Amino acid sequence: MTTRDAAHEDWLDAVDDGAGYALVCPEGHGSLPPRRACPECGATSLSEEPLPAEGSVETFTVVHVPPPRFDDDAPYVTAIAGFGSVRLTGVLRGVDPDDDAVPLGLPVEVDVGTRETDGGRIVVFRPLDA
Ligand SMILES: [Zn+2]
Known part of the structure; x- marks a missing residue:
């Protein structure tokens, strides 16, 4: 496993524990591990700050023809959701995988789930008021 993967796995563990x-x-730019410097301004003093409990869907795509490792998951919805200073990419569950089913700005929580296809861990969003 590469360092990059290990850092991502650690981060998934934290999210899974509700401690994402x-x-x-210092400028308030957010990023996700693994990072040694801010991708926007290059600052190297990065602090870990808890993700907000609630994010909102900024954009989404309904995937009907998935990559192989998502074969058994299709159709599904991938989404980018803003959580405070960062944006997360994940699979949005608890909604119909339909192009009109997801209102932008939908409040969601972040969790860790598994792919149907191979059991791999993925970032999952769930609607908060569904
Ligand atoms: Zn910065």
């Missing part, structure tokens, strides 16, 4: 965090620089 972002790396935030």
Whole structure:
């Protein structure tokens, strides 16, 4: 496993424990591990700050023809959701995988789930008021 993967796995563990965090620089730019410097301004003093409990869907795509490792999951919805200073990419569950089913701005929580296809861990969003 590469260092990059290990850092991502550690971060998934934290999210799974309800302790997801972002790396935030002194300017308030958020990023996700693994990072040694802020991707926006290059600052190297990054602090871990808890993710907000609630994020909102900024954009989404309904995937009907998936990559092989998502074969058994299709159709599904991938989404980018903003959580405070960071944006997370994940699979949105608890909604119909339909192009009109997801209102932008939908409040969601973040969790860790598994792919149907191979059991791999993925970032999952769930609607908060569904
Ligand atoms: Zn920065």
